[in-house]
Amino acid sequence: MKHLKALLPAIALIFVIAGCEQSAETEKLTGSNSSASNESKDNGTAKTESGGWHTNLDEAKQLAKSQNKMLFVDFTASWCPPCQMYIEEVFPTNAFKKAAEDYILVKIDTDEQGELANKFGVSGIPDIRLMDPNGKEIAKVVGFKGADIIKDMEAAKKKAGL
Numbered sequence: 714m715k716h717l718k719a720l721l722p723a724i725a726l727i728f729v730i731a732g733c734e735q736s737a738e739t740e741k742l743t744g745s746n747s748s749a750s751n752e753s754k755d756n757g758t759a760k761t762e763s764g765g766w767h768t769n770l771d772e773a774k775q776l777a778k779s780q781n782k783m784l785f786v787d788f789t790a791s792w793c794p795p796c797q798m799y800i801e802e803v804f805p806t807n808a809f810k811k812a813a814e815d816y817i818l819v820k821i822d823t824d825e826q827g828e829l830a831n832k833f834g835v836s837g838i839p840d841i842r843l844m845d846p847n848g849k850e851i852a853k854v855v856g857f858k859g860a861d862i863i864k865d866m867e868a869a870k871k872k873a874g875l
Contacts (some may be wrong), residue, residue: 767820770821773786783815783866783875784842789822796839798857799839816843839854841853845873846875
């Protein structure tokens with residue numbers, strides 16, 4: 714029993730590091746167009762959260778197209794430690810804010826918008842989709858990458874020709 718108590722913090726740390734995802738792989742898509750990204754059904758409320766994060770994907774897509782900006786779609790949940798790590802450690806940084814100037818930021822709470830998450834095949838979070846102004850998925854990042862997400866943003870923007 715004494716040994717078990719000593720192992721509990723290590724086990725908890727493994728779960729935090731592994732994240733809430735079933736797969737910690739980063740998958741770069743080769744321009745394949747997700748059928749979910751073409752959905753025109755209302756996908757959430759019309760509000761924009763503080764910091765410029767949108768919660769309605771359809772409205773964000775329209776805005777991205779009209780402003781010729783990329784989409785940064787973050788599938789997240791309040792109970793997910795790696796998701797909260799992005800919110801606390803990455804999103805507030807000047808480097809992320811600078812990279813995000815060319816993006817429309819979208820936060821999809823998988824508990825509130827589970828149907829939308831299912832359409833995108835989200836099986837673990839954090840799950841971030843980087844899309845061109847037309848809603849075509851350019852890259853998919855699953856798991857916590859820290860500030861390296863900024864490199865993915867720049868690469869996706871370049872791949873989209875922006």
